[in-house]
Amino acid sequence: MWEYTDKVKEHFFNPHNVGEIGDPDGVGEVGSLACGDALKLTFKLDKNGKISDAKFKTFGCASAIATSSVLTEMIKGLTIDEAAKVTNKDIADYLGGLPEQKMHCSVMGREALEAAIENYQSGGRKKHELEGRVVCTCFGVTENEIERVIRENDLTTVEQVTNYCKAGGGCGGCHGEIEKIIEKIQGDKAGQVTETAPRWAGRLTNIQKIKLIQQTINEQIRPALRAHGGNIELIDVEGDKVIVAFRGMCAQCRLTEFTMKDVVEAKLREFVSEELFVEEDKESASQPHNHRG
């Protein structure tokens, strides 16, 4: 059972402002049935440009419903400019906090508000659409959105990003890319979290190095690739050059180059030696799948 505050429970069991305003000034619709939560927010302005009424309809868990309910409470009486300043943190704080894994509900609230404001400002023409490059294809989360939750909530790990906007919560294929975005924004802070000393100090013999590379591939790299239907095989080691081949889904994937540097090479450097670099063995990639792996 989730640890919900009394305020969350109160707004879940007795939500305020349920429904849809007929002839609204702004409409914001975010989320979908497939994603597991969705919110439709409508508001009406008074003569002075202040939000006089706001209503919501939400598909989702208790915290999604409670978030929507307090959102409508919070924005009533605000001007559009004031409402535009409401952050997901404000919404979560109003509820006395949300469990970490449910923070994405507060982000959904803020997104719906933004979409509704956008819709109002475009004279009711504009519908909410994704802006920027999609990073997480499972939940359709863009780079812009990820950057924003990182900045607004000072996030430093992929897990946190998943909790706040769902990105990375499906197949896990975008974890490397999310890490990069965190690094870009948080710089040193992110580095501190992930940096660990190489496990094996000192000089390795060739046989030790090859064994360790194989072990790292087995334990650290293959599970990550398997998560989205891929596989990897160690072909050869020449000095510091590690030659690998991608199998399964990875063999056809356009992102292998990226996976190569950010997953394979990074892990091998972390666990074996900083000097290693990785190359893909293109010839063997076209061979039939080896069932041993």
Added chain:
Amino acid sequence: MKTIYFDNNATTKVAEEVLKEMKPLFCELYGNPSSMHTFGGQIGRKIRKAREQVAGLLGCEPTEIIFTSGGTESDNTAINGTLTAYPNKRKIITSCVEHPAVLSVCRELGSHGYTVVELKVDKQGRLDITELEEQIDDDTALVTIMYANNETGVVFPIDKIAELVTNRGVVFHTDAVQAVGKIPLNLSKSNIDLLSLSGHKLHAPKGVGAMYVRKGTRLSPFMLGGHQEAGRRAGTENVPGIVGLGKACELAAKNIKEENEKVKHLRDKLENTILQQCPDSMLNGDKENRLPNTSNISFEFIEGEAILLMLDKYGICASSGSACTSGSLEPSHVLRAMGVPFTAAHGSIRFSLSRYNTEEEVDYTIEKMPPIINRLRELSPFVST
């Protein structure tokens, strides 16, 4: 507020009779069965009796029963112990709807170079036996397939599968944690080599389980460090747990038929009425081949956690396969494997009953369910009101 417990596939109440048998073993008869003195030695008899009681429920020899710490340990031991016993075989066949105690172990082995085949299921959650037949080859060390699914209650044709697998010279294990005590099993007439069961799913306490190892089955021990369980599972015996499990099995064997008729009647009443009174609801799983106590129902356009919390307000305990309750962002792997649409998987509720449930409890729940569903649909943007 009275608690109405419809979550018996998660865990069950310890039967009063079971507790009564266990009580003296804490402060009075606390000896170690391995000791030389009479005080400890007399405990050995109690364990022997428990072993007979478990064997009685399963229809096997007492020597074929090993006590463990629970279903998860039994599953881990069965899988790892078989692979260690057959070091030259590198393939495991399982199903994609297994409990994590099997699926995670298999996937972990997959990351260590084993080939793991996860058999698919159809829309009703049924396996394709032909696919299984085709996958068995000389490299296959083990086939592990659950007896009954914890989420949907779907029962697989395990005796048929066991025959097919063992005829090909491959070891067959079944995770029967949800089946034992709920449906009759007779291992003397089955080809099953290894079977896992858990105490707390059949009114024994948590922290005890057992494994059936058919005579002649090669299995390397998983826990080392003592001669207990004939060297097959080290560690001082959980005497109260084992005695409790024995009693629970005796009770289950005695009452299984009668109780199943009662439990099934209550389940059917609950299920049929809810399906009838709540529009856009549907049953998940194979209606024909199912545990008598389990019902998994999807409600379109609303979310499972919200339904659970509404039920919780009335003291009604159930569970859900929705993303929010699965601890991840995606709904249950079982429902997804069955191809249940996301729209329905997010709104799935599992009721699992036991012999302690009453008609009044079912009636109360039937009364509360439709207003809860309607209330949440009023909130849903996918339902026009």
